[in-house]
Each structure stands twice: as structure tokens, then as C-alpha cells.
Amino acid sequence: MNTTILLATAARILNQFRHDRRTVALMVLMPSLLLILLRFVFNSEAAFSRAAPALLAVFPFAIMFIVTSITTLRERTTATLERLMTMPIAKLDLLFGYALAFGVVALVQVLVAVGVSLWWLGLSIGGSVWLLVVIAGLDALLGTALGLFASAFARTEFQAVQFMPLFVMPQVLLCGLFAPRESMTPVLEWLSNVMPLSYAVDALTAVTTSSDITGELLRNLVIVAACGLLALVLGAVTLRRRTP
Amino acid sequence: MTSSAAVEVKGLRVHRGGRLVLRDVSCTIPQGSVTGLLGPSGCGKTTLMRAVVGVQIVSGGSVSVLGAPAGSPGLRNRIGYATQNPSVYGDLTVAENLRYFCAVLRAPRSDVARVVDEVGLGGHEGQLVSSLSGGELSRTSLAVALLGTPELLVLDEPTVGLDPLLRDELWTLFRTLASRGVTLLVSSHVMDEAARCERLLLMRDGALLADDTPSALLAQTGTGDLEQAFLSLVRESEAA
Numbered sequence: 001m002n003t004t005i006l007l008a009t010a011a012r013i014l015n016q017f018r019h020d021r022r023t024v025a026l027m028v029l030m031p032s033l034l035l036i037l038l039r040f041v042f043n044s045e046a047a048f049s050r051a052a053p054a055l056l057a058v059f060p061f062a063i064m065f066i067v068t069s070i071t072t073l074r075e076r077t078t079a080t081l082e083r084l085m086t087m088p089i090a091k092l093d094l095l096f097g098y099a100l101a102f103g104v105v106a107l108v109q110v111l112v113a114v115g116v117s118l119w120w121l122g123l124s125i126g127g128s129v130w131l132l133v134v135i136a137g138l139d140a141l142l143g144t145a146l147g148l149f150a151s152a153f154a155r156t157e158f159q160a161v162q163f164m165p166l167f168v169m170p171q172v173l174l175c176g177l178f179a180p181r182e183s184m185t186p187v188l189e190w191l192s193n194v195m196p197l198s199y200a201v202d203a204l205t206a207v208t209t210s211s212d213i214t215g216e217l218l219r220n221l222v223i224v225a226a227c228g229l230l231a232l233v234l235g236a237v238t239l240r241r242r243t244p
Numbered sequence: 245m246t247s248s249a250a251v252e253v254k255g256l257r258v259h260r261g262g263r264l265v266l267r268d269v270s271c272t273i274p275q276g277s278v279t280g281l282l283g284p285s286g287c288g289k290t291t292l293m294r295a296v297v298g299v300q301i302v303s304g305g306s307v308s309v310l311g312a313p314a315g316s317p318g319l320r321n322r323i324g325y326a327t328q329n330p331s332v333y334g335d336l337t338v339a340e341n342l343r344y345f346c347a348v349l350r351a352p353r354s355d356v357a358r359v360v361d362e363v364g365l366g367g368h369e370g371q372l373v374s375s376l377s378g379g380e381l382s383r384t385s386l387a388v389a390l391l392g393t394p395e396l397l398v399l400d401e402p403t404v405g406l407d408p409l410l411r412d413e414l415w416t417l418f419r420t421l422a423s424r425g426v427t428l429l430v431s432s433h434v435m436d437e438a439a440r441c442e443r444l445l446l447m448r449d450g451a452l453l454a455d456d457t458p459s460a461l462l463a464q465t466g467t468g469d470l471e472q473a474f475l476s477l478v479r480e481s482e483a484a
Contacts, residue, residue, distance in 0.1 A: 004347060004350070005347060005348050005350075008344060008347035009344075011344075012333070012336070012340070015336055015340055016333060016335045019335045019336065019372060020335055078329070079327040079328075079330070079331035080331045080332065080333060082294075082331065083325060083326075083327060083331040083388070084348065086297045086325045087320055087349060088317070088320040088349065088350070089348050241298070241299060241315065242298070242300060243299060243300070244301050
């Protein structure tokens with residue numbers, strides 16, 4: 001790995017965003033707009049406060065997944081990846097460059113969503129605001145990493161879009177947002193236990209309800225971060241210098 | 245150590261999509277020369293070039309580049325490669341593209357101005373690549389291949405769609421580079437470019453028909469131009 005090349009790659013991707021203002025606006029504002037919509041659907045601060053923490057995990061996760069998988073697929077299907085693979089760039093330089101650039105965007109997205117929820121929509125939290133931001137940010141990074149990984153299995157952008165329901169929706173359904181995880185049938189509970197989004201939602205719920213930093217909270221954070229890292233490394237394995 | 249051959253291909257076989265697209269291709273490309281790779285579309289030119297830069301999965305044979313097996317990590321900043329479809333980022337400007345690839349190659353920043361000048365893109369540095377014309381786009385892609393100090397340039401159809409004057413300037417650039425010791429492998433499907441090369445590789449249907457100098461090919465086939473020489477070689481191989 002080479003830090004200069006990694007940073008140059010991240011700067012290049014952020015530069016590409018700079019030339020595409022509409023995408024940046026959509027990425028930064030979309031979770032907040034959805035949360036605002038949800039707040040008025042519930043029409044009650046209490047009901048919103050119960051559902052919001054889980055959705056602060058779900059929305060950035062889903063949006064970063066789809067944006068990353070399409071962007072990476074574009075690099076794979078245009079010849080730029082083939083050119084890069086003939087150059088002295090390590091695969092991890094490229095993937096961590098992607099993760100860093102999208103991480104910056106994800107952080108802005110999460111800051112806006114948390115700000116809007118706390119100061120406008122009436123979300124009340126018991127724990128630290130910063131911890132909330134860290135968890136939601138990690139979760140957006142997890143979406144980025146899974147998106148990078150999933151793009152390896154798509155040949156076209158059309159397929160990549162279809163991966164969003166495949167990779168994201170089961171995690172949303174099983175993360176505890178719609179029904180408590182403990183009340184699910186054993187098979188579903190087991191499935192929910194192997195899905196990283198469940199741990200992000202658990203961690204966010206813990207931070208909003210209490211100010212204690214428990215061992216379980218830290219464990220959940222480590223699991224989310226480790227899953228993100230694992231997806232990035234698996235993504236590097238699926239990148240091939242030689243192709244058929 | 246390296247002999248005078250920059251590239252040595254021996255018995256190369258490549259399958260793509262279940263089809264044999266390179267059938268026991270063997271050739272050598274001398275150092276410091278411009279070698280033309282000619283043949284109709286679909287004959288295997290791009291596959292051979294991909295094998296030389298080390299991004300093609302091969303089924304058999306060997307490719308040695310600058311004294312090392314093709315695709316060796318040590319070769320990655322010694323080869324410049326321009327793919328047939330321009331491989332640059334459409335949502336970046338010309339200069340932003342060049343600066344990024346410059347950083348990846350760890351080449352000096354001053355290279356950006358040099359290559360812009362070499363491909364005649366002065367004045368377009370700040371323009372978004374997606375707004376360039378086809379010819380400007382392929383020259384941007386060519387400029388990336390010239391960054392750093394590549395000892396081998398593999399250029400897949402670099403002159404498609406260029407006006408004759410620019411095409412002439414690029415061929416002059418190729419010869420200047422060759423005189424400095426750079427080896428160039430340039431593909432084309434137009435025969436009138438063949439005469440500009442020092443050596444020619446003629447391909448058809450995954451096999452090499454000829455590997456010689458243009459004048460030797462004319463003499464061997466007893467024809468007046470290379471188009472006729474190519475036809476004569478094709479007929480000869482089909483009769484055999």
C-alpha cells in the first residue's frame with residue numbers, strides 16, 4: 001500500500017463529485033428528506049423518536065450502498081480500471097481510496113441527518129450526540145464497503161441496481177426495525193444475528209436511550225467496523241489484474 | 245539480461261468466451277522501434293496487446309517484456325498503455341485526469357504540461373473530458389500513456405478519427421520516441437499507416453501472417469503496396 005496513491009485516488013473521486021453537483025446534493029440531503037417525511041407520517045414526536053435511531057442507520061447505509069456500487073461498477077466497465085491495473089497501484093490503495101472519499105461524503109450526510117433530527121424533528125437522545133454520529137458514520141461506511149464488494153458480481157449497472165434489494169432489504173427487514181429481533185422465529189433470529197446492520201441498529205438504539213457506554217455497545221461498534229473492513233478486503237480479492 | 249528484443253512472444257494461445265482467439269502466436273519486437281500491428285477488426289490485435297501489458301488471462305505460451313514475464317509488478321511503471329476505448333474519467337478535466345495518473349505513476353508533476361503539448365491538447369487542460377470531441381478524447385487517453393518515462397508504449401488504435409495533420413504529427417512523435425530508445429507497438433486497421441512503421445505484424449483470424457519490415461513484405465509478395473501485400477498473404481495462407 002502507498003499512502004500518496006491512496007490519497008490521490010480519494011481526491012480524484014471527490015473531484016469527480018465536485019463536477020456532479022446534483023449527485024452530491026442528492027447524497028447529502030436524501031436521508032434527511034426521508035426522515036422529515038417519516039416525522040410527518042408519524043405525526044408524533046414520541047413515535048418518531050422510537051423509529052428514528054434505526055432509520056438513521058438504514059437510510060445512509062442503503063444510499064451509500066447504491067451510490068458506491070454504481071460508481072465502482074462504472075470504473076470496472078469503462079477501461080479506466082484496466083488501465084489502472086497496468087500501473088503501480090495496489091488494489092487496496094484503490095479500494096481504501098474509494099472508502100475514504102465516500103466516507104467523507106457519508107460523514108456529511110450523517111451530520112446533516114442527525115442535525116435535522118435533533119434540532120428540528122424533535123428526536124431526543126439520552127447518550128452522546130457524537131457517539132450517534134460515529135455509529136451512523138460507521139454504518140454508512142459499511143454500506144460503502146458492501147457496495148464495493150457487490151459491484152464485483154454485477155456485469156451491468158442494471159444488475160447493480162437490483163443488488164440493492166438483494167443486499168440491503170433483508171438486512172432492513174431483519175434489523176429490528178419492524179419487529180424485535182428476539183421475537184423472530186429461530187431461523188430469522190439467526191439470520192438477523194449474522195447481518196451487520198442489526199448491530200448498527202442495536203448500537204444506535206442504545207445510544208439514544210441511555211448515556212452509558214456499555215461493553216455490549218462497544219462490541220456492536222467493533223462488529224460493524226470489522227464487517228466493513230472485511231467487505232473491503234473481499235472487494236480487493238474480487239479485483240483482478242488479469243481478466244478473460 | 246535483455247537482448248535487443250523488448251517483447252518476446254512464444255506460442256501464445258488465448259481463449260475468450262470459449263473461442264480460441266490467439267492461435268500459437270510467436271513474434272519479437274525489437275527495442276527502439278515502431279512496430280505496427282495490423283489486421284481486420286476482430287483478428288486478435290487487442291488481445292495480443294492485453295497479453296503484452298499483462299491484463300489478459302492466457303491459456304498457453306509465454307510473453308516476456310523488457311526481460312521479465314508480462315504483468316510482473318516491476319514492469320508497471322515501465323509500460324504505457326492506451327486502450328482502444330479511451331480510458332480516462334469523463335467527469336474530470338483533462339488536467340485533473342493527467343494529474344491523477346501522474347500521482348499513481350509517481351511521475352513528476354511537470355509531465356502533465358509535457359504530454360499535453362506532445363499530443364497537441366494545449367488550451368483544453370481545463371475542459372471536462374466528457375465535453376471533448378472524439379479525437380481530443382483519444383488524445384487525452386494517449387497523453388496518459390506518455391506520462392512518466394515508459395520504455396514500452398502499447399497503443400491500441402491511437403489515431404482513429406484524427407484529422408490527417410494531427411495523425412502525421414503523432415506519427416512524428418512516435419518516431420522521435422523510438423529514436424530515443426522507446427519501443428512502440430501500435431495497432432491500426434488502416435493499411436496506409438503500415439508504411440510508417442519500421443516493422444509490421446500482420447494478423448488475421450488469431451494467427452500471425454507476417455512479421456517483417458514493410459519493404460521486405462513488398463519484395464516477398466511482389467506487390468506495389470501493403471494492402472496488396474496483405475491480400476496476397478491472406479490468399480497464400482488460405483491456399484495452404
